[in-house]
Amino acid sequence: MGDKKEKRVTLQDVAKDAGVSRATASLVVRGSTSITEQTKQKVLASMNKLGYVYDRVAASFRSRRSSTVGIIITDIGNPFFSELLANLQDRLDELGYTTLLGMTFESESKQERILETMLEHHVCGIIMAPVAGTNPTVFARLKQLNVPCVLIGREISGARVDYIGTDFQWGTKMAVRHLADQGHKHIALLGGTPHTSAYNERLAGYLEGLEESRIPTDQHHIIPGPPTRESGAVIINQLIRQDKLPTAALCHNDIVALGVIVGLRENRLVAGKDMALVGFDDIKEAATANPGLTTVAVGSGQWGIEAANLLHQRISAETPAPAAQETARIILPPKLVIRESSTHFMGVH
Amino acid sequence: MGDKKEKRVTLQDVAKDAGVSRATASLVVRGSTSITEQTKQKVLASMNKLGYVYDRVAASFRSRRSSTVGIIITDIGNPFFSELLANLQDRLDELGYTTLLGMTFESESKQERILETMLEHHVCGIIMAPVAGTNPTVFARLKQLNVPCVLIGREISGARVDYIGTDFQWGTKMAVRHLADQGHKHIALLGGTPHTSAYNERLAGYLEGLEESRIPTDQHHIIPGPPTRESGAVIINQLIRQDKLPTAALCHNDIVALGVIVGLRENRLVAGKDMALVGFDDIKEAATANPGLTTVAVGSGQWGIEAANLLHQRISAETPAPAAQETARIILPPKLVIRESSTHFMGVH
DNA sequence: TCCTCTTAGTAGATCGATCTAATTATAAGC
DNA sequence: GCTTATAATTAGATCGATCTACTAAGAGGA
Known part of the structure; x- marks a missing residue:
């Protein structure tokens, strides 16, 4: 009968129900260690009871961080890329990232639009197989915005970016x-x-x-x-x-x-x-x-796993001196x- | 020398530079028709000058809307799905959506985790090839949260959801x-x-x-x-x-x-x-x-296009009476x- | 007893766009 | 010229979690 306003359940509601502060509830969802088992259970119970859905958008808005990674490939029609993508995606999933997917079909303008959109979405990193003739300035831009990037299969001369490929x-x-x-x-x-x-x-x-x-x-x-x-x-x-x-x-x-x-x-x-x-x-x-x-x-599958691991490492790193950072160049041996x-x-x- | 704070350029900054209000600048980025060509150009010029990057996270946080769509497939290792995905993704891109990708590898628990994460990300719709034995309650949940969903290739009995497949x-x-x-x-x-x-x-x-x-x-x-x-x-x-x-x-x-x-x-x-x-x-x-x-x-490619179109229609629709809505069942003829x-x-x- | 140190929890500001409702410019009608 | 309608613009509140800085409560030591 009363589905009038249908307001979303917020951390505020959960906190009130559990009799704690919003900040405490927030610490619980984030798995902070400085919360007693007792209060943690109280909060979790309230979350369950009220049907709380964590709002990642609000969270990543406030924290200026996100758990999304952009993957940009040229064309999934090539099974090489599907195999790569399956492993990449699986590993990223294990590491707790959500993936935004983009396909360029070898068009540079499409690639630029996709990159721009991903930046607008605050991705915390990008893994890409760049289109031929990619303008290296886009990587400078990524560096400036402090978004790590790993290239796969194609190097772009003039771009100081991590790379994974084979010989x-x-x-x-x-x-x-x-x-x-x-x-x-x-x-x-x-x-x-x-x-x-x-x-x-x-x-x-x-x-x-x-x-x-x-x-x-x-x-x-x-x-x-x-x-x-x-x-x-x-x-x-x-x-x-x-x-x-x-x-x-x-x-x-x-x-x-x-x-x-x-x-x-x-x-x-x-x-x-x-x-x-x-x-x-x-x-x-x-x-x-x-x-x-x-x-x-x-070993396309291995590329995917390595790319995910490397990006994760870059994202997790404090990067106090982003300029000084060495770029990695992982070359898996062909057979x-x-x-x-x-x-x-x-x-x- | 002075890259101290490295504050992001916001609409506020753009508005100030262009000599208009934040609200006006916002209308410009959203392409509102009730803005003079003149002011529009002024704002665009300032955006360019300052290197403004639209913050989709903030926008979708405030508006409780988003332009992201979740795609959940079982395994891209099957070329059927890669071909489908290529077309689906391409069409969604045309329609202005960004895609979040998830792969279940036929695991229901994985599927549930992926769905949950996508909901946390406020996707505005979901296209999925459900795993075998998917619990129909997840669709009730989607309906309740008012997130339209299109199934491809597999119907789930008991789920009142749009479906695209063949005979x-x-x-x-x-x-x-x-x-x-x-x-x-x-x-x-x-x-x-x-x-x-x-x-x-x-x-x-x-x-x-x-x-x-x-x-x-x-x-x-x-x-x-x-x-x-x-x-x-x-x-x-x-x-x-x-x-x-x-x-x-x-x-x-x-x-x-x-x-x-x-x-x-x-x-x-x-x-x-x-x-x-x-x-x-x-x-x-x-x-x-x-x-x-x-x-x-x-016609896997066609499935992708139809799925994208249908979802777009669902998202764009006002859905004043979500309960009364008829579900679509698009059956493309096999050959x-x-x-x-x-x-x-x-x-x- | 008093002081320090640690741990658990909290209040209030804040992120950057969009929304609502109101205001001001511009045109139209008489 | 004055009212009314419409177009263009704006101020200020707001979304929901996280951050910063702070408090309260114990624990331990002298």
Whole structure:
């Protein structure tokens, strides 16, 4: 009958019911140690009785702190990111953070809008896979506002920010040498967004690997492209039309490689047999694809956990001298996982 | 030198600089129409000059409103959910919402904790794929707190909440009939979490399809299991050990089907040839798998968009009489997508 | 007994926007 | 010119928890 005003239950109400002050009730919700077990129970009982819901908005408004973390990724359509995100989110959850999610779809303007909104929400930290060509000034801004930030997978030159990634160069070199060991002389580098650290490192590793194997580089076999399945298929069709098909290819990542498999199939060619293939990331699908995809495993799940831990450390730190703080650079070692796509070649080298 | 206090720039500061009142400045940030272009420009200029950052926390604290929406999914490891999430998030972004993300990994206690935290954050709405066996009282609670909620893919009996899904029963029936049309008499139903609406509907469609095709049901060919790749492989190995392999199988979803393909391969059997296979969802991988996976497309992307639109509508509505409100039930039609996995059977029926 | 030290609890100000209700400028009608 | 209606702007209260600084009550030591 009397649901007139429907006022929210506040700490004030709880305190009154429990016969303590608002401040004491506040200390109870925050788990302060300087509260007797007895009063604590009294307050908890009242909270229960009245159906109290903690108001994080009010709390973080007053305290100028929050327990929310922003995660910004380019596109969850790539399973690499879903696997990363699952672990990241899970770990952040364990650490007591709530996550705000943003997806940029590789658009810098979208990224800036998302960042701005997250700042408006007072996130206490940000974990992001930056879009290609991100303006490093945004990181200066974050530093100025004292919001720690961890980059994953892509470094931005000029940004003094924590970074988690793998040794793309070494991983790529391993892959090239593996293909060279199989006798390949025509090894392409397919896909990838130029002007990103992740691409440049791969390119360097690719060139280095070729050189060490004394294979001349062929500019026609270095074909960048968006990191998508479609892109892989498109590139293969293009190579076939130009009659420039290499005997082996190193793909920017696994989904590009999976696209390449499809592109080959469209042309009645069989990945692995007609062309050796190596991917990058080791997403789940790589193991179950047909043929099984040889790939450079980077441990995406581990990245997520490390990123969460590192950010937590930054947030928890007192940061008395934010300027003097060293940035961390966590490089997880890549590992070549050999499957059928690179070991069943039946063509002519 | 003088970065002593580092006070945040507030609307007050902006107002003073622009020579207007705090209230006016507030109206400007909110894009009120009853502000002259002239004063608006003055205020915007001051905001720019002082580097003002809108404080959404303070705003939503005062207004008891927020522009954040909670998304709760079970596991982003399933590409079905990543595709859904990408579209959902994108649409919500367009509508001006920020998303809080939670992952339950099918744990009800986790789900309850996540929900609670989101309520503490004053989300203005929730979109969720509920875990199996979700207690309907949580929805009553949401209704009481006046937080609209849209369920996706799973209905909870007893919960009067909006729902978006597909006609699982019809989709499954179509798939069974397709297999029956190919001459199959032993069609299994593999994977899926019992006691969920999504499973029950499929089961009903499966039984109905068999009946219409005058195929007797075989309890040994109804094998539930978690909706994961691993599960698909495990089930197949189990069937082979028991020498109960059907000639065709309808899988709970695509990743189970992909797991089945792997399980078959482990036993030197070829999906499509030795056993016909139909999945559910039509994730991207279904098209590029080998063999291409016949599946029931449900338009996951569309679900996301519809869910966002519906929630937006609920949030925007005045909801003068929340109790009288009808719940929406949006059922997007499923579509059978036929690929090689169900059309190249070479065994004995 | 008196003083100090620690522990448990509290009063009152405060964070920064938005709300309500009122005020002042501007236009419109006669 | 004067009233009335409408548009533009504003003062001051307010949301609910946390913070700062303070008090009260015991504990322990000399």
